[in-house]
Amino acid sequence: MPTSQSRVAIIGGGPAGLMAAELLSQAGVAVDLYDAMPSVGRKFLLAGVGGMNITHSEAFEPFVARYRERAAELRPLLDAFNPEALREWIHGLGIDTFVGSSGRVFPSDMKAAPLLRAWLRRLRDAGVRIHTRHRWLGWNTDGSLRLLAPSGEISVDADAVLFALGGGSWARLGSDGAWVPVLERRGIAVNALRPANCGFEVAGWSSHLQEKFAGAPLKTVSLGLAECAPRKGEFVVTATGIEGSLVYALSAEIRQAIEQNGSTTVTLDLLPDHSLERIIRALAKPRGSQSMAKHLKRQLGLDGVKAGLLRELAPADAFDDPQRLAKAIKALPIELLRPRPLDEAISSAGGVPFEVLDDGLMLRQVPGVFCAGEMLDWEAPTGGYLLTACFASGRAAAVGILRWLGIANPPSA
Numbered sequence: 001m002p003t004s005q006s007r008v009a010i011i012g013g014g015p016a017g018l019m020a021a022e023l024l025s026q027a028g029v030a031v032d033l034y035d036a037m038p039s040v041g042r043k044f045l046l047a048g049v050g051g052m053n054i055t056h057s058e059a060f061e062p063f064v065a066r067y068r069e070r071a072a073e074l075r076p077l078l079d080a081f082n083p084e085a086l087r088e089w090i091h092g093l094g095i096d097t098f099v100g101s102s103g104r105v106f107p108s109d110m111k112a113a114p115l116l117r118a119w120l121r122r123l124r125d126a127g128v129r130i131h132t133r134h135r136w137l138g139w140n141t142d143g144s145l146r147l148l149a150p151s152g153e154i155s156v157d158a159d160a161v162l163f164a165l166g167g168g169s170w171a172r173l174g175s176d177g178a179w180v181p182v183l184e185r186r187g188i189a190v191n192a193l194r195p196a197n198c199g200f201e202v203a204g205w206s207s208h209l210q211e212k213f214a215g216a217p218l219k220t221v222s223l224g225l226a227e228c229a230p231r232k233g234e235f236v237v238t239a240t241g242i243e244g245s246l247v248y249a250l251s252a253e254i255r256q257a258i259e260q261n262g263s264t265t266v267t268l269d270l271l272p273d274h275s276l277e278r279i280i281r282a283l284a285k286p287r288g289s290q291s292m293a294k295h296l297k298r299q300l301g302l303d304g305v306k307a308g309l310l311r312e313l314a315p316a317d318a319f320d321d322p323q324r325l326a327k328a329i330k331a332l333p334i335e336l337l338r339p340r341p342l343d344e345a346i347s348s349a350g351g352v353p354f355e356v357l358d359d360g361l362m363l364r365q366v367p368g369v370f371c372a373g374e375m376l377d378w379e380a381p382t383g384g385y386l387l388t389a390c391f392a393s394g395r396a397a398a399v400g401i402l403r404w405l406g407i408a409n410p411p412s413a
Helices: 016-028 042-047 059-064 068-080 085-090 113-125 179-185 207-213 245-250 253-261 276-284 292-300 304-313 316-319 324-330 385-405
Strands: 006-010 030-034 097-099 105-106 129-131 133-140 147-149 152-156 160-163 191-196 217-225 228-237 240-243 263-268 333-338 347-351 369-371
Touching: 006 016, 016 030, 016 113, 042 276, 059 068, 068 385, 085 097, 085 105, 085 385, 113 129, 129 347, 133 179, 160 385, 191 253, 207 304, 217 245, 217 253, 228 245, 228 304, 240 245, 240 333, 245 253, 253 263, 276 292, 276 324, 292 304, 304 316, 304 324, 304 333, 316 324, 324 333, 369 385
Parallel strands: 006 030, 006 160, 030 129, 160 369
Antiparallel strands: 097 105, 133 147, 147 152, 191 347, 217 228, 217 263, 228 240, 263 333
C-alpha cells in the first residue's frame, strides 16, 4: 500500500489547493504545490481587503441553497466540511472568529494576511513544497505535466494531480482561465466562464448623471426583476451602469435573463420603507414656489443620487402628477444590456462540470487527475459562500486522491 512515497502535484495555490495540500501532507503524502504567481493566495489576500469574510453563520439548509443549481453536487462536500468546521479549522491556526451583524463570519482582526501566514507556516512544517512562478502548460506525450519555471520548461511526474486553478476573474492575481483551452484540447468538456457577482451596463447614462453621480452609493433601496422577488440593500451607480452588493446578490438571475433575452430590466424602489400611498400623500402637499427637487427632499428625504436617477429614468411629465411620480419612485425601471467584463467580476460561473467528475472530484477521462475550487462549474453570492465551497472542494478532492492512492482513513482537515 502506498505510504509517504506517494507524490501528488497540486497546480494552484488558492484556498482549494492549499486545503488539499494540508490534508494530503497530514496523510504522509509528498506534496508539491505549483503556482504561476510570485506568491500563493493572492486573490485570497485581496478578497480580505476591507474585511476577510470567511464564511456565513446561517442555518445549513439555506446556506446550501445559496449554491443554486449546484446545491445537490456541493451538499456532500459541505456536509463533510461545513461552515462550523471551517471556523474550528481557523481557530486551530490560532485565529479567533466572530459573527457580524449580518451573519457573516470574520477573523477577529478582519485580516486575511495573518491567517495565510499561519497556514503557510503549518504547511511548510508539514513538508509541503511550494513552487512559485511555475505555470502549467499541459501534458507531455508520456503523461507528465509541462510547467514553465523561471529556469525554463520542466516536466513533473506525480502519482496524482490536483488542478485548483481558479476561475476567470482577476487575471492579475492568477485567475485568468488560461487552463480552459488546455483541458478542452484533452477532450474535457468545460462550460464557458461567465462573470458572477459583477456589475452591469446600461445603454448609457446622461453626461450629467455620469459626471455628478458616478461612484455614488444608493443606500436603503430595493432591486428586483421578473425572475425573483425584490431584495433590499445598497449598490453604486457607475459611469457605465450599476454594481455593488445588492446587484451582486441578483447577478446570476440578471445574467441569465440577459443571455435569454438580449437584455433585461430591473426595478428599483428608491424608498422601500415607504408605501405608495404615503409617497402620494407627501407629493400631493402644496409646494408653493419650491422647486420639485426641494419638494422631494423636504417631503421624502429624496435627494442626491436617488433624485438624479429619478430625473434620469422617470418620464418628464410624471413630475406633474403625484400618483405617476410616486409609482416611478417605487418602481423605476433600469434596462441592463450586458455584464461588465469577466476580469472585473468578483467570481466566475462556468468551468469544469460535475458531470465529468466522479464523486471524488476526479476527471473520468483522465484517471488520477482531480479538480477543485472555483474552476468547477458552480457559483454563489458573496458573503463567505465562495470561500467555504473552495475550502470544502479542496478537502473533498484530497479525500478522493487518498482513496485513489489506496490510503485509507484520511485524517480530518
